Structures are given as C-alpha cells and as structure tokens.
Amino acid sequence: MLELKGITKKFGGKTILDGVNLTVEDGKILTIVGPSGAGKTTLLRCISGLEEVDSGEFVLDGQTFDPATNRDNDSVIGVVFQDYQLFPNLTVLQNVTLAPTMVLKQSAIDAKKEAKRLLDQLNLGDKADLYPYELSGGQKQRVAIVRALAMHPKLLCYDEPTSALDPDLRREVQQIIVKLRDEGITQIVVTHDIPFAEAIADQMMRVEPKD
Amino acid sequence: MHYFSEILPSLISGTGMTLSIFFWTIIVSVPLGILVGLGMKTKFKPLTWLIDIYVWLMRGTPLLLQLIFVFYGLPIIGIVFQRYDAALFAFILNYTAYFAEIFRGGLQAIPVGQYESARVLRLTRWQTLRKIVIPQVVKIVLPSIGNEVINLVKDSSLVYVIGLGDLLRAGNVAMARDVTIAPMLLVGIIYLLLTAVCTLVLHQLEKHYSAWR
Numbered sequence: 001m002l003e004l005k006g007i008t009k010k011f012g013g014k015t016i017l018d019g020v021n022l023t024v025e026d027g028k029i030l031t032i033v034g035p036s037g038a039g040k041t042t043l044l045r046c047i048s049g050l051e052e053v054d055s056g057e058f059v060l061d062g063q064t065f066d067p068a069t070n071r072d073n074d075s076v077i078g079v080v081f082q083d084y085q086l087f088p089n090l091t092v093l094q095n096v097t098l099a100p101t102m103v104l105k106q107s108a109i110d111a112k113k114e115a116k117r118l119l120d121q122l123n124l125g126d127k128a129d130l131y132p133y134e135l136s137g138g139q140k141q142r143v144a145i146v147r148a149l150a151m152h153p154k155l156l157c158y159d160e161p162t163s164a165l166d167p168d169l170r171r172e173v174q175q176i177i178v179k180l181r182d183e184g185i186t187q188i189v190v191t192h193d194i195p196f197a198e199a200i201a202d203q204m205m206r207v208e209p210k211d
Numbered sequence: 212m213h214y215f216s217e218i219l220p221s222l223i224s225g226t227g228m229t230l231s232i233f234f235w236t237i238i239v240s241v242p243l244g245i246l247v248g249l250g251m252k253t254k255f256k257p258l259t260w261l262i263d264i265y266v267w268l269m270r271g272t273p274l275l276l277q278l279i280f281v282f283y284g285l286p287i288i289g290i291v292f293q294r295y296d297a298a299l300f301a302f303i304l305n306y307t308a309y310f311a312e313i314f315r316g317g318l319q320a321i322p323v324g325q326y327e328s329a330r331v332l333r334l335t336r337w338q339t340l341r342k343i344v345i346p347q348v349v350k351i352v353l354p355s356i357g358n359e360v361i362n363l364v365k366d367s368s369l370v371y372v373i374g375l376g377d378l379l380r381a382g383n384v385a386m387a388r389d390v391t392i393a394p395m396l397l398v399g400i401i402y403l404l405l406t407a408v409c410t411l412v413l414h415q416l417e418k419h420y421s422a423w424r
Contacts (some may be wrong), residue, residue, distance in 0.1 A: 048331050076333065085328035089346040089423050098342060099332035151332060182325040 001026050002047075002155055002186070007056035009042055012020050016042045019056070022205055026156070027184045031051035034207035040190040041082075043207065045083065047188065048079045060154065078148030082160040084140045086132040086147070092119070093108045093128040104151065111150070118146045122176065138169040145176065149185075156180070158189045162196050174200055218385045218394050225381030228400055231368040232377070233405075236302040237360065243303070244310025245345070251315045262311070269308030275369050277301045282373040298370045302374060314354045317348035350420040357413040364405050376400070 002024045009017040016039040024030045032040050045051040047058070049067030058065055065076060086095050096115040100106045106114070119125055122142045132140055141161065148156055158177070162170045170193075177187060177200050191197050197204060250262050269277070270293040281304075292300060329339040334403055368379035382398035 050327055050330065077331070079328075079331040080322060081328060083324060085322075085324040087325065087328075087343050089343065090351070099334060102338050102342070103333045133424040147332070 001061060003059040004047070004059075005057040005059065007043070007046060007058075008054045009039075009046055009051060010054050016164070017046065017053075020207075024186055024188060024203070026186050027181060028202040029181050029187045029189060029200050030203045030205060031201040032188065032190045032205045032207060033192065033194055033197045035209065036192065038207040038209045040192075040207055041159055044079075044159050044188065044190045047155075048077050048157055050079075076151050076153045078151055078153030078156040080141065080148055080158045080161060082163055084132075084144040086140055086143055088132050091129050091131055092124065092135070092143050095132070095143060096150050099147070100150050103156070115146070115150055118149055119143075122146055137164050138172060141169075141173060143181075149180075154185045154186065155186055157197070158187065158190055158191075160193075161189060162191060162193045170196060173203045214389075214391075214393060215397060218389075218397070221381045221385065222378060222394070222397060222401060225376055225378040226405075228370070228375060228377040229364070229367045229379075232298055232302060232370060233363055235299055236306050236363060236367075239303045240245070240306040241311050241356070243307040245314050245348075247307060247311035248314030248318060249340075251311065252318055264310060268306045269305050270312070274301070274305050274366060275372055277305055278369055278372055294373050294375050297373055298375055302363075302367070306359065309359055310356065313352045313359070314348060315398055316355075317352040318344070320351050321347055350423075353413070353420060357409075357417075360409055360413065361406050365402065365410060 004022045007020040034040050046053050052068040097111040100111040161173050278301045281301040370377050371380040381396040385394035
C-alpha cells in the first residue's frame with residue numbers, strides 16, 4: 001500500500017501540489033484526472049522520484065521512503081512515459097532485459113526468459129528482435145509496459161497512456177491495465193481522458209489547478 | 212616508372228610517420244573528446260570555464276603555431292619533448308578540442324526523457340552513459356567525426372615544421388633533389404588512397420549504426 005501525506009511541490013514561487021494526500025491499496029488502480037496544468041504529471045513525477053518534493057511523506061507498506069533518493073532497495077516504482085522513451089539503440093528484447101541484468105543482476109538467460117514470457121503475454125512475442133522505430137505507437141507502449149514490469153515493480157505508473165492512441169488501441173491498453181490489476185499489480189494512471197479513467201478506476205482522484 | 216620505384220621506399224617510410232601520427236591521435240583524442248565533452252555539461256562552473264578556455268585556445272590558433280609552441284616554446288619553461296612526442300602532444304590537444312565540441316553537440320541532442328527513463332529503471336549514471344547515451348551520441352556525431360578524421364590525415368603533414376619526416380616531406384625532399392614535380396604526384400595519390408580507406412571505414416561504421424533510428 002502506498003500512502004502520500006501532505007505532498008507539496010513548488011516550482012520557483014508557484015505551488016503546483018499543495019498538501020496532496022492519497023492512498024493506493026495493493027492490487028488496485030488509482031486514476032488521477034484533471035485538466036492540463038493541474039499538476040497530474042508533477043504528482044506522478046514526484047511519486048516516481050523524478051522530482052524532489054518540498055514537503056510531505058511517502059509511506060510504502062508502512063515504511064517511510066523518499067522516491068527521489070531511495071533507488072537501491074526493491075521498492076521499485078515502474079513508469080510508462082507518455083512518449084514511452086524506449087531506447088532507440090536497443091532491440092525490444094534488449095530494452096526489456098537491460099535493467100534486469102544490470103541492476104537486478106539477473107543472468108542473461110533468466111532475464112531473456114522472463115522478457116520473452118512478458119512479451120508473449122502482451123502479444124509482442126514476434127517483435128523481440130525489432131528496434132523501436134519499427135514498431136507502431138501501441139506496440140511501443142506495450143514494450144514500455146513490459147520493460148517496467150520486468151523490474152518487478154510494486155507500483156506501476158502511467159502518464160497519459162491514451163493520449164497518442166486511436167480508439168481501438170485505447171480499448172487495448174484498457175484491457176492490459178485491467179488484466180495487470182487482476183494479476184495483483186498496483187497501478188496509478190494519470191489521464192485527462194475521463195471516460196477511460198472511469199472505465200479502469202478502483203479509485204479516482206481529481207486535481208484542480210492552483211491559482 | 213623506374214623513377215617512381217626508386218623514390219617509393221622513401222615515400223612509404225614517410226607514410227609510416229603520417230599513419231603513426233594519425234592513429235595515435237585518433238586513439239587518444241576520441242575517448243578524451245568524449246570525456247571533455249561530458250565535462251562541458253557538468254554543473255561545476257570552474258571546470259566548464261577551464262574547458263571553454265582550452266577549446267578557445269585550441270580552435271582559435273593554427274595547429275602549426277601550436278606545434279611550434281610545444282616543441283620550441285615549452286622547453287623555455289622546462290618541458291622538453293622529443294620531436295615525435297611533441298607532434299603527438301600538439302595533435303592530441305588540438306583534436307581533442309574539436310572532438311569535444313562535436314560530442315557536446317551530440318550529447319545535447321539526447322532527450323531528457325532518455326535519462327529519466329533510465330533513472331526509473333535504476334540504471335546508474337555510468338550504465339546510462341555507456342549503454343544508452345554514448346551509442347546514440349556516436350551515431351549522431353559520426354559524420355562530423357568523419358570530417359575531422361579526413362582532415363587529420365592531411366593535417367599530419369604539418370609535422371614537417373618541427374623536422375619530422377612524414378609523407379609530404381619525403382616528397383618535398385625528392386622534388387628538391389631531382390628537380391621534378393613527379394614525386395608530388397605520387398604523394399597526392401598516396402594521400403588520396405589513405406583518405407579513401409578512411410571514407411570506406413566511415414561508411415561501414417555509418418552502415419552499422421543505421422540498423423536503428
């Protein structure tokens with residue numbers, strides 16, 4: 001379970017997040033919705049440790065932790081970026097196995113086996129040896145999801161997962177997120193797409209722009 | 212024809228010097244250029260100022276002048292180089308500056324998202340550089356590096372100024388002795404062959420990196 005207590009983030013003199021409290025239960029989907037500029041992405045970046053917060057506390061499974069500095073334990077938070085940010089110089093398989101071999105010190109064989117299993121699960125079995133530029137937008141997104149999953153995150157975050165997808169692919173990513181929930185993966189989805197958020201959410205949180 | 216085969220041995224020995232300057236400069240300057248290029252991007256201001264001054268000096272004065280300074284100037288303050296070492300030292304200093312500028316440009320072209328995506332996967336800075344950033348930078352800078360490499364083949368002829376016997380000097384000696392332009396024709400052909408090989412190698416490298424975009 002992840003809890004945020006009084007998370008505050010300022011850029012310069014502007015307060016973007018003002019004492020945000022939220023709780024995500026294990027194996028649930030929390031969607032964060034709100035208009036552009038409301039700080040949804042900033043909140044996600046704070047949770048994933050890409051931004052340092054000015055005040056507030058993160059509690060994961062009863063223990064306080066700082067996502068921005070605490071990079072060495074197992075409480076990994078996976079992120080699927082809006083523009084995916086796959087590594088263009090690596091094949092799909094290498095994109096997925098890079099971190100498990102280098103960070104988790106898995107053997108190349110184990111990492112590959114695990115990657116193939118996850119790729120198959122998301123219908124990417126035949127794409128393992130392609131480079132990212134050879135994939136469609138939806139396929140890139142699924143690779144980004146597999147890459148994050150291969151690190152066994154306790155929590156998986158998505159930044160605007162539907163923004164670049166057409167309606168069919170939107171349904172597909174919806175199915176994937178729900179399927180992962182059924183497998184027990186805790187997920188946070190930031191989106192401005194309200195119908196999508198309502199379709200997948202166990203909990204919904206609205207953020208509004210601060211003046 | 213007979214004359215050509217007579218002067219060829221001395222030209223080939225001069226080519227040896229040219230190639231030796233060429234290879235050592237490449238082997239040392241390219242990695243150094245990457246390091247200095249990375250140094251330009253640090254937030255530690257004194258380091259970036261130092262690098263800026265260094266690059267300004269190296270790009271702002273002729274390589275010929277730098278060679279003269281290293282060999283004839285540095286002994287005044289007690290640093291004495293052998294001719295060959297002086298040449299290598301000057302070439303490495305000069306080319307590292309150019310390579311560093313090229314790599315800096317390449318580094319700037321890598322989106323922040325690539326670093327962030329590596330960070331959330333918990334890769335270290337060094338792993339991120341080695342596996343993700345540098346391969347992408349190399350692909351971007353390859354054409355510019357290629358230009359410098361071709362330039363270096365020809366710039367190496369400047370070592371005559373401190374009395375080293377390279378290809379051009381060997382041709383010059385033969386020309387003065389035999390009062391004919393013929394050796395220079397051969398010299399030109401040898402330079403063309405050398406740059407042709409460089410061009411081929413560079414094309415192969417670019418082809419290798421075209422597997423991904």
